[in-house]
Amino acid sequence: MGALEEGHFDAESPAIAFGGGGGAPAANTIEDAVRVLLKGLGEDSDREGLRKTPMRVAKAFREGTIVLVRCTLPSVCQIDLVSELCRKNKIGSSIHGYSRRRWKIEIGSGKEDGAAGKEVGAGQGYKQKVKDIVQDALFHEAGLDNGVGQAGGSGGLVVVRDIDLFSYCESCLLPFSIQCHVGYVPSGRRVLGLSKLSRVADVYAKRLQEPKRLAHEICAALQNSIAPAGVYVALQCWHIQFPEALKLNPNPRHPSRSIMQGWVRTSVSSSTGVFTEKSGSLCEEFRALLKFRGVSLDSIDSGGSSIHSWCPSKSLDPRSDSLASHSILVDAVTSILRSLDEDPSRKELVGTPYRYVRWLMNFRRSNFDLTKNGTTHSLENVDRYIRGGNEINSELNLPFCAQCEHHLLPFHGVVHIGFFYGTERKVIDRPGLQSIVHFYSCKLQVQERLTKQIAEAVHFVLGNGVMVVAEANHICMISRGVEKVRSNTATMAVIGQFATDATAKSSFLETISKSTATGG
Amino acid sequence: MGALEEGHFDAESPAIAFGGGGGAPAANTIEDAVRVLLKGLGEDSDREGLRKTPMRVAKAFREGTIVLVRCTLPSVCQIDLVSELCRKNKIGSSIHGYSRRRWKIEIGSGKEDGAAGKEVGAGQGYKQKVKDIVQDALFHEAGLDNGVGQAGGSGGLVVVRDIDLFSYCESCLLPFSIQCHVGYVPSGRRVLGLSKLSRVADVYAKRLQEPKRLAHEICAALQNSIAPAGVYVALQCWHIQFPEALKLNPNPRHPSRSIMQGWVRTSVSSSTGVFTEKSGSLCEEFRALLKFRGVSLDSIDSGGSSIHSWCPSKSLDPRSDSLASHSILVDAVTSILRSLDEDPSRKELVGTPYRYVRWLMNFRRSNFDLTKNGTTHSLENVDRYIRGGNEINSELNLPFCAQCEHHLLPFHGVVHIGFFYGTERKVIDRPGLQSIVHFYSCKLQVQERLTKQIAEAVHFVLGNGVMVVAEANHICMISRGVEKVRSNTATMAVIGQFATDATAKSSFLETISKSTATGG
CATH class of the missing domain: 3.30.1130.10 (GTP cyclohydrolase I, C-terminal domain/NADPH-dependent 7-cyano-7-deazaguanine reductase, N-terminal domain)
Known part of the structure; x- marks a missing residue:
């Protein structure tokens, strides 16, 4: 570890990156492609949470495929400058060209590890x-x-x-x-x-x-x-x-x-x-x-x-009708493949851009607000038997898969919802709650917001007390810099009676805990 | 991740290291100190397994304490060269001095992550x-x-x-x-x-x-x-x-x-x-x-x-008599602390060099060969009842802690020993086997050799068939570059009847497996 994230000295992809020399600035291809994708998702790529997403996605792709340095064609002058610098400082260095479009320059202290100039590229x-x-x-x-x-x-x-x-x-x-x-x-x-x-x-x-x-x-x-x-x-x-x-x-x-x-x-x-x-x-x-x-x-x-x-x-059928209108997105993903020095026409990759776009489109932004239109989403308003008003009802382990808006990578896990029935004799059953969870997870999200939105939606319908606990594994915590394979994030939201009643909160947490113990 | 080990482009401590400018070459202090320690352990630091150990230990300490770059005093000329190079290539760079003895130079593409020149040092x-x-x-x-x-x-x-x-x-x-x-x-x-x-x-x-x-x-x-x-x-x-x-x-x-x-x-x-x-x-x-x-x-x-x-x-008493003769080793460890920019007179660190040396001395090389002097190590030669010659005897989960000779870091786990009694009516009990395990693990080792040596020692006494399985966690797999927290290494050695009898092997493996299942 010790690697710090983007926005810092990049300890994980440390090579010197050229700005593209005299040719077209190819270095930003992935970033540009990600901006196209964000737009395709109906998102404003300038909003706070997304502003650096293109950079983060590009960094993850590059690190994840050992593409350390890319440039159109480094000039002889640039190479000479690096070499000279290294020579003067007795630093081992070497410069490798892997293809016309990818170069890597390595700088290492020959004195310290006795192994400067070894190749690591693909x-x-x-x-x-x-x-x-x-x-x-x-x-x-x-x-x-x-x-x-x-x-x-x-x-x-x-x-x-x-x-x-x-x-x-x-x-x-x-x-x-x-x-x-x-x-x-x-x-x-x-x-x-x-x-x-x-x-x-x-x-x-x-x-x-x-x-x-x-x-x-x-x-x-x-x-x-x-x-x-x-x-x-x-x-x-x-x-x-x-x-x-x-x-x-x-x-x-x-x-x-x-x-x-x-x-x-x-x-x-x-x-x-x-x-x-x-x-x-x-x-x-x-x-x-x-x-x-x-x-x-x-x-x-x-x-x-x-x-x-x-x-x-x-x-899934990668070329379904719904994707026909997304050719600009498919092209953007194709350009990402090229940026990774992959050949998009390689047999195994032919459908990949379609499939990636298909995946992404699950998380398209919707302007539809569930809290204002709750009943259209399996929320049952039927007048049914309602258990005592002070009893905590709970639905546990509702699965979800959301897309982290900072990294365009999934986070997935379960949501536990505890609630009191209100006086309006409305109820929500498990499929109804699952619909709410699904609705709010299928978009670019952060876990804190997801938890809050689910709580608000349930509260909107039932109007009494709601408590939501979300537990998730974030792929961005595994496949990016920190690589904390086992880490898992829990978030909590409480509204109404739960906010003021500590006993109700701990009672619901105990219910979740028991469901785990019994092999949930 | 993606970082490759020493001997390669150093993706984890990527900064440019100066060779010491005009002053004394301080960069090798830790390496030199480790050589002193190896000598103190009675080892030949030029033998194959140890040749690069000083470099590996130094690298681990430096990475493990975020000391990325050290030099006595970089010259203005060197700094200028880096700056010029970065300017020409539109690369963000910054140079920080943390103390008279530690500097860090950062090079990052301002274009790519928009955040060049941030500090990461201590x-x-x-x-x-x-x-x-x-x-x-x-x-x-x-x-x-x-x-x-x-x-x-x-x-x-x-x-x-x-x-x-x-x-x-x-x-x-x-x-x-x-x-x-x-x-x-x-x-x-x-x-x-x-x-x-x-x-x-x-x-x-x-x-x-x-x-x-x-x-x-x-x-x-x-x-x-x-x-x-x-x-x-x-x-x-x-x-x-x-x-x-x-x-x-x-x-x-x-x-x-x-x-x-x-x-x-x-x-x-x-x-x-x-x-x-x-x-x-x-x-x-x-x-x-x-x-x-x-x-x-x-x-x-x-x-x-x-x-x-x-x-x-x-x-443990850090200044016991047995350490009095090791003052040169204690000095070496003190110099490592200084290399890490720690103050050896800081209250908490005063006894640290003694304690580290004390730890190391557990793994001092001994010329004593157990296989030639077996009986002095609790091996019981008493004529006792010996179970049928074709029955596999086993002692499972004998704990050990050895010192990895490549990294001077412990690896620890358990050894399982299966054996047939020979015709000489000699037996070894569990304490005897534990002694053998302890003897061979308390030195600079690799797991493959440890496994072999235990098998040979037991075979020397019993003279029939022996099978040894060692399972260990290597701290060097956790605290160094690869950081595979969960990884665990198993090694196997077979002699005599076990080498030719596949059924005996699988029967012993089954025995170990059962001991795990029953909560071993």
């Missing part, structure tokens, strides 16, 4: 790069001295389990979470520094990916660079569900508060050498070591979720 | 820094429109739970793990971008710390910079146990494989404003929201572990 420098990561961390380690057996640098299984990663889905551009497990069997009396297994995996995760290919690439890279007896890579991947699917199946009977609630999951693996035979003894041992950590790979090789259905966007 | 720039982090991320958020209550930007509780951090113990220089929970109540219709709560906490964690002060500093910084109605910071901290203590209490009856097994734990909190009264309604709500995530803060304010006993080194 593209052509690819194979060298993994070799570079690995070669400084291959250590001689003797095998067993005597007796029949395997251990140390010759044949003893080594497995690093539970490496948290994230990547970007090439079908829809959304980040997906990865729990990565890497095993290998050393040979030639050489073992690899453990952190390198994680670093190599991360190099391949940091691009537009698809789980199966990701597993293959990590596996092949490790096999090629450390030449062990075999490598086994197993990935558990979670892809966020699209709101359409969430709406269709809000799962009211068995609500779950687990982090991955509602996510699409797949497990994939790739192996080489001694792990090639999946029923072999070594593969069994790998799986046993994972089982110690509660990880079951049973479903991986026996099919599991088909890779064709991995990205939920694939099952 | 020292004098301190208060400005947190303000800078925060001020770009304070967003206007309306409170409730109508009705009595709190929500949104006025009074609705916001809590980010389970932020993983680590810091360095000022008493012994070892990293400690932190689970951080931050809550605040917005006022003035302003809310803070959620990731900033994590970033501000991280700024204060990235220095030599003590839990209570850390909580206070995070709390005060947030209160001062966002001026909310109140801030509540709760930290759960885990400090690794010293091997002496581990040896005294190996806990053989209730072995645990939990990550924090054997760790010293403390919980602390700090609060301001509306949270000042710990029994108040808002504090209760904060605790309730944490309870949803399984976090119980009951022990925090009612005492818990006394802060005096937090660091296990404090209960």
